[in-house]
Amino acid sequence: MTSGRRGQWQTAAEILTRVSREPGITRAAVAHELGLSSSSATEVTAKLREVQLLAEVPAPSRGRGRPTTLLRAHPSGPVALVLDLRQSNWRSAVVALDGSFLSQDDRRHRTRRAEVVLGHLHRAVQEAQEQYGDRLRAVGLAVPGTLRDNHLLQASAPEWFELDLETVTAGTGVPLLAGNDATLSGVAEARSGAAAGAGTALHLIIEAGIGGTLLIDGVPVQGASGAAGEFGHTPFGDRSRQCLCGARGCWNLEIDGRALAHHLQDPEPDDPHAYTQAIVRRTDRTAVRAVEQVVTAIAAGLAGLTNAHDPDVITLGGLAVPLRAAAEEAFTTTFLEGLMAFHRAAPPPVVAAAHQSDGPLRGAAALALDHLTTESSIATWAATR
Structure with missing residues (x-):
């Protein structure tokens, strides 16, 4: 990649980060926040549309002034599966690049045996991959316990001590991004909740x-x-x-x-x-x-x-x-x-x-979206489009 293209993806990453953190943001607002000229913002967002990362829809008219557009996730763009493991149940959602949830599910544990619970999460990843194919680019996982390098060292449920969470995505080729549920719910509050x-x-x-x-x-x-x-x-x-x-x-x-x-x-x-x-x-x-x-x-x-x-x-x-x-x-x-x-x-x-029941899930989504909006992730996606 030339230095010019590296610069392009750097700006693209900054734009996509704004879109993921401020759903419904306009192209004009992104240009203002990033200090971009109107022509530069138009050029980069056009490239992001071309590689199926962004879609643009007309913003509601506000009287006089140059019309602008709302930046949305492309309907064929990358997605992440996010999972929230709890002591009595687990939740899942598929999240698009603009932070919108495309689907959600909530299932209770029939048993808390580690191999059974991790097996259910693994099947959820497989099902998402079957539905979305190579659009599934990351799995975010919130867990109730102490983590190190995707290993759950100890948890609120004794059955889950010292678990290798990598089994959740084993064989799928999709990276796993795991975090403590309370930490991730705090991230959600800081991004769009009561601590913003x-x-x-x-x-x-x-x-x-x-x-x-x-x-x-x-x-x-x-x-x-x-x-x-x-x-x-x-x-x-x-x-x-x-x-x-x-x-x-x-x-x-x-x-x-x-x-x-x-x-x-x-x-x-x-x-x-x-x-x-x-x-x-x-x-x-x-x-x-x-x-x-x-x-x-x-x-x-x-x-x-x-x-x-x-x-x-x-x-x-x-x-x-x-x-x-x-x-x-x-x-x-x-x-x-x-x-x-x-x-x-x-x-x-x-x-x-502000985010009560879905705080950890939204935090896991933030973790996954931060990964999807890096320069390297964008370049890898664009190379296949």
Whole structure:
């Protein structure tokens, strides 16, 4: 490829990145954001249409002025399959280059045996490849646990410890891009949700345990080995109790359905998510007190993380939202009391995430689209068209 063509794909990558992150953006807006002349924007988008990466449709008329177009994914362009693995179910969607979901599915686990679950995800990849052929260019996967190099080291479900996730795409030739579900839901919030535009954002999500991410200008802090954001394993809990991760006193043991069961002296629930939903709906004094204890533990930990990271905004997802709503007064009091004095005067807002149930799926889509909009991916696609 000549230097001129490398430059062309660099600009193309910048345009496609804008399209993937701002659905419905106009060609004029892209030109303005990237500092391109109208003629340059027209030339590059024409080339992207030619290689079936973009389509253009007339933008709604806004009176006088030069007409422009909306930039969309080409109907024959590349797609990604995105998967969200959860303790009780898994979700899937096919996403186009402009971030639009072409199809979605939601299936419950009949068993959590690792080989069965990974087999189902692998078949989903095969089915997508049968439907879309070489248009399927990436698989994004959100998983509930600690990752390193596409290996799930430990997870909310003990059956999933130390899994090689590469089996999900084995034999398909499609690259796998895996990420922690809480981190990816934070990416979704930073891209198009309640943390959009924040310089420093803290995102936390409670499902079976608590996870999250610290985002700086929309980019999650990864840590030395890519395992940052395991907030559930900070020692905010009872040091006499040992977590499945091997550490003692983990915050995880204080803030989800397992903690509620502990307070209520119930057996540990097989599905902590469903158990939490059931307890939150109860109005008897015993259940209300258990919920207050859990919410107090959540708020105290959030105060500690606020003191440590000084975020502009804190976004909450999953069960954190109904838990907080069930004991709002206890949450607010504990959170403010845990803040350093100078934070107390102007605490960061703690708000519900905009992308609740689909946050990890949208984050996995962002991961896949970031891959599809690189110069190398665009050049590889164009070479076949």
